[in-house]
Structure formats: C-alpha cells, structure tokens
Amino acid sequence: MPVERQPPSSEDLLLEIRDLHVHFPLDExxxxxxxxxDFDVYRNRTLCVVGESGCGKSVSAxxxxxxxxxxxxxxxxxxxxxxxxxDGSVTVTDLASLRSSGRAMRAIxxxxxxxxxQEPNTSLSPIHTVGNQISEVIRLHLGxxxxxxxxxxxxxxxxxxxxxxxxxxxxxxxxxxxxMRQRVxxxxxxxxxxxxxxxxxxxxxxxxxxxxxxxxxxQELQADFGMGVMLITHDLGVVAEMADDVVVMYLxxxxxxxxxxRIFHAPAHPYTKALLRSIPNLDFDQDIRLDSIRGxxxxxxxxxxxxxxxxxxxxxxxGRCEAENPPAFSLGEGGSVRCLHYEEVALS
Amino acid sequence: xxxxxxxxxxxRNLSMFYPMRAGFLQGHRGEVRxxxxxxxDIQAGETLGLVGESGCGKTTTGxxILRVVAPTAGELWYHxxxxxxxxxxxxxxxxxxxxxxxxxxxxxxxFASLNPRLPVLEIxxxxxxxxxxxxxxxxxERVAELLGMVGLRPEYMRRYPHAFSGGERQRIGIARxxxxxxxxxxxxxxxxxxxxxxxxxxxxxxxxxxxxxQLTYLFISHDLSVIRYVCNRVAVMYVGKLVELADTRSxxxxxxxxxxEALLSSVPKPDPRVRSQxxxxxxxxxxxxxxPSGCHFHPRCRYAVDRCAEETPPLRETADGHHVACHLAxxxxxxxxxx
Numbered sequence: 001m002p003v004e005r006q007p008p009s010s011e012d013l014l015l016e017i018r019d020l021h022v023h024f025p026l027d028e029x030x031x032x033x034x035x036x037x038d039f040d041v042y043r044n045r046t047l048c049v050v051g052e053s054g055c056g057k058s059v060s061a062x063x064x065x066x067x068x069x070x071x072x073x074x075x076x077x078x079x080x081x082x083x084x085x086x087d088g089s090v091t092v093t094d095l096a097s098l099r100s101s102g103r104a105m106r107a108i109x110x111x112x113x114x115x116x117x118q119e120p121n122t123s124l125s126p127i128h129t130v131g132n133q134i135s136e137v138i139r140l141h142l143g144x145x146x147x148x149x150x151x152x153x154x155x156x157x158x159x160x161x162x163x164x165x166x167x168x169x170x171x172x173x174x175x176x177x178x179x180m181r182q183r184v185x186x187x188x189x190x191x192x193x194x195x196x197x198x199x200x201x202x203x204x205x206x207x208x209x210x211x212x213x214x215x216x217x218x219q220e221l222q223a224d225f226g227m228g229v230m231l232i233t234h235d236l237g238v239v240a241e242m243a244d245d246v247v248v249m250y251l252x253x254x255x256x257x258x259x260x261x262r263i264f265h266a267p268a269h270p271y272t273k274a275l276l277r278s279i280p281n282l283d284f285d286q287d288i289r290l291d292s293i294r295g296x297x298x299x300x301x302x303x304x305x306x307x308x309x310x311x312x313x314x315x316x317x318x319g320r321c322e323a324e325n326p327p328a329f330s331l332g333e334g335g336s337v338r339c340l341h342y343e344e345v346a347l348s
Numbered sequence: 349x350x351x352x353x354x355x356x357x358x359x360r361n362l363s364m365f366y367p368m369r370a371g372f373l374q375g376h377r378g379e380v381r382x383x384x385x386x387x388x389d390i391q392a393g394e395t396l397g398l399v400g401e402s403g404c405g406k407t408t409t410g411x412x413i414l415r416v417v418a419p420t421a422g423e424l425w426y427h428x429x430x431x432x433x434x435x436x437x438x439x440x441x442x443x444x445x446x447x448x449x450x451x452x453x454x455x456x457x458x459f460a461s462l463n464p465r466l467p468v469l470e471i472x473x474x475x476x477x478x479x480x481x482x483x484x485x486x487x488x489e490r491v492a493e494l495l496g497m498v499g500l501r502p503e504y505m506r507r508y509p510h511a512f513s514g515g516e517r518q519r520i521g522i523a524r525x526x527x528x529x530x531x532x533x534x535x536x537x538x539x540x541x542x543x544x545x546x547x548x549x550x551x552x553x554x555x556x557x558x559x560x561x562q563l564t565y566l567f568i569s570h571d572l573s574v575i576r577y578v579c580n581r582v583a584v585m586y587v588g589k590l591v592e593l594a595d596t597r598s599x600x601x602x603x604x605x606x607x608x609e610a611l612l613s614s615v616p617k618p619d620p621r622v623r624s625q626x627x628x629x630x631x632x633x634x635x636x637x638x639x640p641s642g643c644h645f646h647p648r649c650r651y652a653v654d655r656c657a658e659e660t661p662p663l664r665e666t667a668d669g670h671h672v673a674c675h676l677a678x679x680x681x682x683x684x685x686x687x
Binding site: 052053163177178179180207208209210211212213215216234235236237238239240241243260261264265274275276278279280281282283289290291292293296297 | 401545627
C-alpha cells in the first residue's frame with residue numbers, strides 16, 4: 001500500500017545547498033569530491049543521500065558543518081541554513097561562508113545541527129564517561145549548571161532507549177555494546193533539540209536487528225521533535241524504509257533527486273536504474289542472476305569527460321554523452337535528473 | 349547450481365570455548381562459549397550459508413573447519429575424493445597439510461588480507477610454489493590463467509595491491525583461494541566490504557566459478573539478502589548454537605524459529621510501498637560467556653513460555669530437511685518474507 005506523503009512546503013525549508021564544490025588539492029592532482037551539488041532538506045522530512053564509496057555523499061554532509069578533513073575545502077557554492085525561531089522568525093545563514101572554528105559556526109554545530117557519525121567506536125572518547133561527553137554538549141550550548149546537565153543527559157539516554165540510564169551515564173563507552181554506543185551518539189546529537197540531524201551511515205556497523213532498533217528510534221524521535229533528517233547510506237533497503245526524498249549521487253554530482261516512491265518505482269537516471277537492479281532481493285519470484293553495473297567507479301583523478309556515468313552507461317547517446325556533462329533537468333514535482341535523455345521531457 | 353553428490357564435511361558436536369583469564373596470575377575466570385555443540389553436514393557442490401549477528405560464533409565455526417584453531421570438542425569428518433574419511437579436529441599440523449590444499453578461504457577485508465609489499469604474482473603464486481613446486485614461466489602461466497578466471501588482466505600480475513580497487517582486490521583474494529583447485533571454500537563475509545554494484549559482480553563471479561570448478565562453499569555472512577541469493581541451504585546461529593537449518597527457500601518463506609523470523613523481518617525491503625512491520629527485538633545479543641538458561645533466545649522471544657527458560661531445545665527435524673531448535677516449533681505460526 002502506498003504511504004501517503006505530503007509534498008514539502010517552502011515554510012519548512014531548513015537547508016538549501018546550491019552549486020556546492022569541495023576540492024581536495026593533493027600531490028597527485030585535485031580530487032573534486034563534490035562537483036556541483038544542489039538539494040534541500042525540510043523540517044519533518046527525511047532526505048536520504050545514497051551512492052557508492054567515493055561519490056561524495058559523506059563530504060557533502062561534512063561540509064554542512066565545516067568538518068571536511070584538510071586539505072579539502074569548499075571552493076564554491078552556498079549552504080543556506082534557515083533557523084526557525086520560537087517567535088516564527090527565520091534567520092538565514094550561509095554556512096559555506098563561515099570559518100570552521102569561528103564562533104558562529106560553533107554556535108550552530110551541535111546546537112542547531114546535530115551529527116551522528118558512522119563508527120560509534122571511533123567517534124566516542126574512550127577516556128571520558130558517557131556523562132562527560134553528553135554534559136559537555138549541554139553545558140556548552142545551553143549554559144546550564146552541572147546538575148541540570150546531568151538530569152537532562154540521563155533523560156535523553158532514557159529517551160533513546162538505554163537501559164539503566166543513571167548507571168550508564170557514568171559508564172565508559174567501551175563498557176557498552178555497539179548498538180548502545182550508537183544510541184549514545186544519537187543522544188548526544190539530539191540533546192540540544194537540533195532542527196536538523198545529519199546521520200552518516202548510522203547503522204552500517206551494526207547488525208540487522210540492532211539496525212532495526214536504531215531506525216525505529218530515529219523515526220520516533222523525528223515524529224516527536226519534528227526535526228529534518230539527512231541520512232547518508234549506501235543501503236537501498238534503508239532508503240526505502242526511511243526516506244521521504246532521495247538524492248542519488250555519482251562522482252560528486254547529484255545524478256537524480258526526487259520523491260522516494262518515484263525513485264524506486266519510476267527511476268529516471270540510468271545509474272539509479274542500474275543500482276536498483278543490482279541489489280539482491282529477498283523475493284523468490286524474480287530471476288536468480290543479479291544484474292551488475294559494468295566496470296567500476298572511475299579513479300577520482302581521471303574523471304571521464306562528458307557525463308560522469310557515461311563509460312558505464314547502457315543508454316549512451318553516441319556523440320553527445322562523451323562530450324557534454326548534462327545539467328539537471330526538471331522532472332516535475334521537485335524531481336530532477338542529470339541525463340540527456342530527459343532534455344526534451346524538461347522542455348515540453 | 350551444480351547437483352549434490354554426497355557429503356563433503358560432517359561437523360559433529362563442534363564446540364569452541366575460549367578461556368577467559370584475568371589478574372596477575374592469569375587465573376581462569378570462566379569461558380566464552382563461542383561455538384557450543386554444533387552439528388551439520390556440508391554436501392559436495394552446494395553453498396551452505398551461515399548467518400547470525402556479530403558474536404554468534406559463525407566466524408569461529410569457519411575457523412574451526414579451516415583448523416586455524418583447534419576446537420575444544422567435537423569432530424570434523426572430511427570425506428576426500430578417494431580413501432578414508434579423516435577427522436580434521438584430531439590431526440596435527442603435519443597431518444593437516446594435504447587437506448589444507450583442499451579447504452581454502454576467502455577473507456572479508458580486501459585491504460587487510462593482501463600483503464602490500466608483494467606483487468600479485470607472489471600473492472597468488474606463493475601457494476603454487478610451496479605446494480606444486482612451480483617456478484618461472486610455468487608459475488606465471490598458471491597465475492595468468494587464474495587472473496583470467498576471476499576477470500583480471502594477466503598483465504597486472506606484476507602490480508602491487510595498492511594499484512587495485514576494492515572489488516579487484518577481492519578478485520585477487522579469490523584467485524589465491526582457488527590456485528590449488530580446492531574442493532571446499534570458506535568465504536567469510538566475502539562481499540560485505542564491497543559496494544553494491546561491485547558486490548553483484550563478485551557474487552556472479554563466485555557462482556560462475558562454482559559451476560566451472562565444482563566448488564563447495566561455506567558462505568558466512570550477516571547479510572540475509574546475499575545469503576538468499578547464493579545459498580542452497582542456510583544455517584542460522586545464535587549465541588554459539590545452531591537454531592535453524594533448512595533449504596534457503598523454506599527458511600525464508602516458512603521460518604520455524606522465532607529468531608529467524610525476527611531476523612528476516614529486520615532486513616529493510618528495497619521498496620518504499622511495503623514499509624515493513626518490523627519485529628524489533630528488545631535488548632542486545634547476550635554475552636556468550638554468560639548465556640541465558642534454557643533456550644538462549646528466550647529473554648528476547650515473544651513466544652517464550654516457562655519451559656523455554658529451563659530446558660535447552662535440541663535441534664530436531666520438523667519437516668523434510670528442515671531442522672529447528674525450538675520447543676514450540678509445532679505450535680506457533682511464524683511469518684516468512686512474504687508475510
């Protein structure tokens with residue numbers, strides 16, 4: 001049964017990314033990790049960013065919080081964050097123009113935008129207790145005293161489903177299981193009630209049953225806090241379960257953008273179609289042999305001329321795809337695709 | 349998939365307990381029951397899947413079969429092409445040598461399992477030098493042939509692993525595992541580190557090679573969608589115990605163990621129109637050094653009755669080839685993937 005979803009309204013706009021470029025100047029040459037990305041995130045909606053390793057999905061997320069590892073830096077583009085205040089007023093800040101360690105960025109990071117990283121084992125400090133790490137966020141951003149921070153921290157741990165929150169508040173992170181650590185990460189990201197939560201592969205290191213727990217938790221928390229969620233994943237099953245909108249990335253560009261139902265049931269870009277065909281399905285009705293995409297993701301130093309997916313594409317238009325990198329053509333209802341096959345669709 | 353003709357390996361009452369030691373004198377503080385009384389057969393020519401969550405003992409089972417570790421108890425009867433069956437669990441290093449050529453492994457991490465200081469020729473050719481005494485052009489020819497089989501250009505044999513992508517490195521690891529014409533290949537999470545598009549290429553390659561070389565796979569994975577795609581039969585493990593063993597179709601469509609049911613429902617379905625009713629298990633996988641009494645799954649099981657906390661259910665055959673370790677298997681109706 002199709003799930004009823006309302007189209008996003010512009011009042012709920014949280015984040016607008018426009019023509020973002022992130023480059024890594026290395027000795028061997030410049031890696032254009034993000035090469036012109038546009039997408040929006042709305043309140044109360046989940047945007048899934050999907051793609052293979054090296055497609056720039058994590059770097060796009062890191063650049064929102066100015067956390068891109070050196071020597072990577074934003075060379076062009078805007079990341080407009082819309083801050084909705086309690087009195088209904090909206091302040092727009094361009095995060096791309098802020099300094100990474102500047103006061104303005106630090107006031108937003110962790111307060112208005114929370115982030116959950118992939119590896120709970122490496123992103124939590126092994127020499128501080130869970131409580132230390134949570135209360136640091138609360139005291140820094142909300143300016144409350146230690147006792148209040150402790151109370152709020154324990155409440156949040158309970159909220160994310162940690163058993164015996166008061167005892168575990170004083171535990172070290174190595175005493176917890178992988179699923180519990182990921183819950184602690186989520187608690188830290190949500191303790192200041194951010195408007196936007198960015199989660200970079202939050203369930204990739206976890207088992208399926210724990211993944212199911214964490215996904216249900218994120219859905220519940222989103223319903224309660226009304227936050228916008230940007231979820232980065234390579235797992236199309238997770239996308240189908242969680243997303244309202246989907247961004248499919250390939251080689252630093254958005255190949256296709258659209259509503260989750262359309263992406264899965266009427267994919268436009270040849271890459272999206274190929275990705276969907278290559279996933280092993282649990283269904284027994286279909287053919288036993290998997291389709292796969294020819295070749296592999298090109299080396300970042302040698303981006304193909306023309307359409308980045310051209311060399312692996314089955315629907316190449318001779319003479320054009322090798323030469324032109326297609327712009328994003330509108331597919332209606334906010335969807336877009338970077339493929340020359342849709343040039344005429346967009347014009348008509 | 350190739351037909352089955354006889355049993356290749358019979359695992360009987362296999363147990364692997366790791367002692368836990370602590371303190372200055374390294375006193376014995378109990379044991380981690382990584383694999384606890386597990387029995388199953390691997391048929392020649394089939395792909396047997398071994399699934400379960402981290403810490404369930406699936407990797408340890410594979411390591412016992414490869415005799416990387418010596419099991420605490422139990423028998424591993426290997427049935428060679430000719431001659432008497434041997435119990436691998438009882439052999440010492442010298443006695444294992446001939447069988448090590450017939451049971452090979454494909455590792456999970458293509459970045460950690462290839463020596464970065466050796467060219468591909470050495471990585472793939474080392475076992476050929478040691479076991480077959482190949483040298484010079486004979487060695488190069490065989491390596492070239494192996495690289496061709498896994499879809500790599502033979503000219504690349506002088507390159508080092510860093511020059512290859514993850515998927516290509518995994519192919520090098522597969523070529524190495526196949527160099528000695530093994531009969532049984534243990535693939536431990538062989539495609540888990542790969543991206544979707546490369547993963548499907550690798551799975552197709554493994555199936556083609558199985559058909560060409562009459563290989564038998566023990567395919568260890570936590571990913572049920574991959575298991576469903578490559579395996580003929582599937583064994584499900586939970587905290588060191590085998591809880592269910594059946595052919596793939598009946599395991600996925602009519603699971604009989606509540607843990608299998610929960611595991612199947614946790615897999616996200618790649619279709620937004622069928623957002624599933626997940627069975628979300630409470631809590632975590634128990635610590636294998638202090639497993640719960642009775643059925644290890646009972647504290648998380650939604651069907652559990654008093655008996656489950658007291659008696660450990662034996663693995664028994666409930667239907668043709670369908671084995672399950674659950675007291676209630678005949679009484680409860682469980683939902684498979686179409687539910």
